[in-house]
């Protein structure tokens with residue numbers, strides 16, 4: 001029997017552990033939501049317990065697994081298997097998560113950033129199949145990315161390569177990013193930026209046709225509200241989508257100039273804004289790249305879906 005891959009997708013709200021075959025199909029998975037308030041040692045124990053539960057309910061033994069791949073929502077030092085920082089969970093500062101899990105098994109354990117895992121999933125099984133190099137950009141509450149160069153994930157010196165969210169696209173933007181700088185694309189064009197953009201555009205005099213609740217405050221503005229606005233033709237929502245798309249277009253252009261990749265995949269929650277958004281991203285990119293495009297570059301939407309982090313973490317064992 002072909003050995004299965006075990007993937008762990010550790011997120012801020014959801015923790016999934018799954019058995020995945022080498023074609024990227026999930027054979028079984030367990031998802032829990034009660035981990036978020038716990039500290040790093042308790043979460044490591046929970047991951048270990050869930051993996052054993054999965055092994056047992058599938059009547060397998062540890063030796064039926066090729067290894068365990070863990071995707072983490074924050075910075076990791078890849079070679080040591082340490083987590084460095086995260087804004088989605090408590091603790092995890094310089095925590096040896098890979099070793100903590102590996103101590104309880106006799107199979108290889110890998111730890112990587114969750115956007116790297118998602119990028120690898122797209123490369124192996126999704127929109128990146130058949131490509132040797134690609135950049136994957138995920139745009140939801142924050143912005144993350146994974147870089148595949150010549151069939152390999154590029155991780156940089158520490159393991160934190162691909163933090164395009166903190167590249168600066170507008171130094172005049174006064175919205176402070178989670179990193180403390182002004183003008184990062186993460187402060188301009190993802191979920192974190194939407195309350196600021198809604199307020200800014202309202203103050204500029206753009207009226208919304210959205211029916212807002214009586215107790216409305218700007219912190220309630222998220223991708224779903226703007227999507228609702230898009231559906232009813234709300235001019236304020238449209239203006240926000242255009243501004244976000246323009247900054248992502250600038251980011252895609254910067255990525256193009258650095259890597260010259262044949263493919264850039266956009267994933268994450270805000271891509272639900274659909275064709276109007278993607279078209280605007282491509283338009284901004286083309287305006288900037290003009291006659292500097294010598295070979296075809298594709299800017300496409302992710303196809304891997306909400307299990308990309310889980311499948312990708314497992315697939316890292318095939319790298």
Ligand SMILES: [Zn+2]
Pocket residue numbers: 165166167177178179180181184186187
């Ligand atoms: Zn930043």
